[in-house]
Amino acid sequence: MSHWISSPGDEFKNTCLNVPLQKEDPEIYELIQKEKWRQYSCLELIASENFTSQAVMEANGSALTNKYSEGLPGARYYGGNEHIDVVENLCRTRALKAFQLKSEEWGVNVQPYSGTTANFSALTALLNPHDRIMGLELASGGHLTHGHQTAKKKISSSAIYFESFPYQVNPSTGLIDYDKLEAQADGYRPKLIICGASAYPRDWDYARLRAIADKHGAYLMADIAHISGLVAAGEQSSPFALCDIVTTTTHKTLRGPRAGLLFFHKGEKGTLRGDLEERCNFAVFPSNQGGPHNNTIAAVAVALKQVAEPSFKQYASQVRKNAKAVAETLQKHGYKLASGGTENHLVLWDLRPIGLNGNKMEKICDALNITVNKNSIAGDSSAFVPGGLRVGTAALTSRSFKEKDFVQVAEFLHQAAQLALKIQERSGSKLLKDFLAALEKDADVKALRVKVEQFAHQFPMPGFDPASVPESARHH
Structure with a gap:
């Protein structure tokens, strides 16, 4: 009958209530690791997103x-x-x-x-x-x-x-x-x-x-x-x-x-x-x-x-400087910006004068591992086909990007827009589905994506160590 004898904690140890995520749910664990690698590998330009600190994440998971x-x-x-x-x-x-x-x-x-x-x-x-x-x-x-x-x-x-x-x-x-x-x-x-x-x-x-x-x-x-x-x-x-x-x-x-x-x-x-x-x-x-x-x-x-710390004031100041760098670089290429520039953390890029819309620009940026979002511009006829792209600098500034780095980011955006125009013309259609079909096969897009990822990997990542992400999660 000795197999009935156990210490009070033995039964608990055999339940799922005290097992690490990696062991308890490998599927979810792997998806989290993939998302970590995506964040590290991409240029995060969504104006409503940022990278929070390790300490914040520890408290949030407490x-x-x-x-x-x-x-x-x-x-x-x-x-x-x-x-x-x-x-x-x-x-x-x-x-x-x-x-x-x-x-x-x-x-x-x-x-x-x-x-x-x-x-x-x-x-x-x-x-x-x-x-x-x-x-x-x-x-x-x-x-x-x-x-x-x-x-x-x-x-x-x-x-x-x-x-x-x-x-x-x-x-x-x-x-x-x-x-x-x-x-x-x-x-x-x-x-x-x-x-x-x-x-x-x-x-x-x-x-x-x-x-x-x-x-x-x-x-x-x-x-x-x-x-x-x-x-x-x-x-x-x-x-x-x-x-x-x-x-x-x-x-x-x-x-x-x-x-x-x-x-x-x-x-x-x-x-x-x-x-x-x-x-x-x-x-x-x-x-x-x-x-x-x-x-x-x-x-x-x-x-x-x-x-409340002095370093945050420096961060916020850099966010604005970086947004200005993006605005000025895009304007040098002849692009139109809503309100003609920026005073805060974002740039609103009017794509209508070059014959693009926000849907297509967002999709090609996704294919390049540049994360942005389509956005309506005053005068748009349809919210479903917005004429603009919203570009924010808060997240990458948290990754230590300075003005010169955002000049390069804006150059990537310029290259993305030029590629989008070529793909749109080649598809022979203004429909998004035809644009996506042509985009998927484009060799120039794949080559530029590699450059974007190599650039992104040069910068530190707040909140977690990218080296800890397993090799299995680093593939697309």
Whole structure:
């Protein structure tokens, strides 16, 4: 009967609950390794992406993922949150510090799962159903959550539950048309004006927007998801002095994990801003979310600690210099850029004058291991065939790219565009499927891809050591 005798831990050791991923699920492990190698081997130019640190990833993959903690620190609906409360409070303190905010004037909810949920929680806090909002339209560089709808369909929940009247950039300059915005607001009388964008290469005139909002007793909300790292580092204007609500993601220029923050101004009771703290916190939970993701909140806290360091200011400054290098190099080749250049981390490249569209340019870049995304340009007739390409510099700047390196990146983009034009002509068709068929066989594309990968491999990789990726994951 001796085979029945065992120590208390033996049975546990034989379950899947304490087995490393590589052994427990080799399939998922291998896919993660392949993705690591892809990130290391490609030129990551998607403006909404970045490479976060090893410390952030360790916090995000920690045992904090096990804990339920509905409610706010000190007022949870579950027990056992003594350490979680400290983590969340630390994250809130660091969020205010990152943007040089005084706790008596501003508060922040760090629980939103994403920028989208932060935005909808802000709208839930500020508005009643069918209240009127104005945000930058999608084709002008705005975001889905700022009230996007088409002539036939309300797309975003912000358009489904509220009445949306978007404002635009001037199609000839690519800049926000503040005069037209004011005239539209005079007729529409919105309850909320949203400023912020996902593809606008310029800074914002918050004072002008505040004046327009005050004219109609409206709230002013800034969504700084794309530029928050630049705002924290003083590389873009800060909206905090003039806005009622500020939202952001945490993974773009802030270089943290994927999550959202909702900042609210603490006004005097009985004023327009008087009860925003209570309303915003209630909107996040219980209105729009369940329990917060404590592992991610801890990872956000780590990223915000890094934002406060001098090296982050240098990083943010380099992001802007690199974007300018891309813009100037593309312009030297005669290409047109929306707004004529950039003041932040991205360039919006108008491909229409050379007879290309964003779909084809994105696809050829994918084939070259250059990761970018197609993007609408003001004046586009169809969102399904956008006329532009959005190019961001935050991720590769995290890999120590400087201006001269981004000049080379822009040269690769120029070569990609010229190849795309040749392939489009050879395919004898404007259809994407014919372009892809011709692209697949092109020897020049394959040769340029090798050069791109060799170039990418010269630079360090944040968060993990590429040498640790097994050989099996390094093949396409």
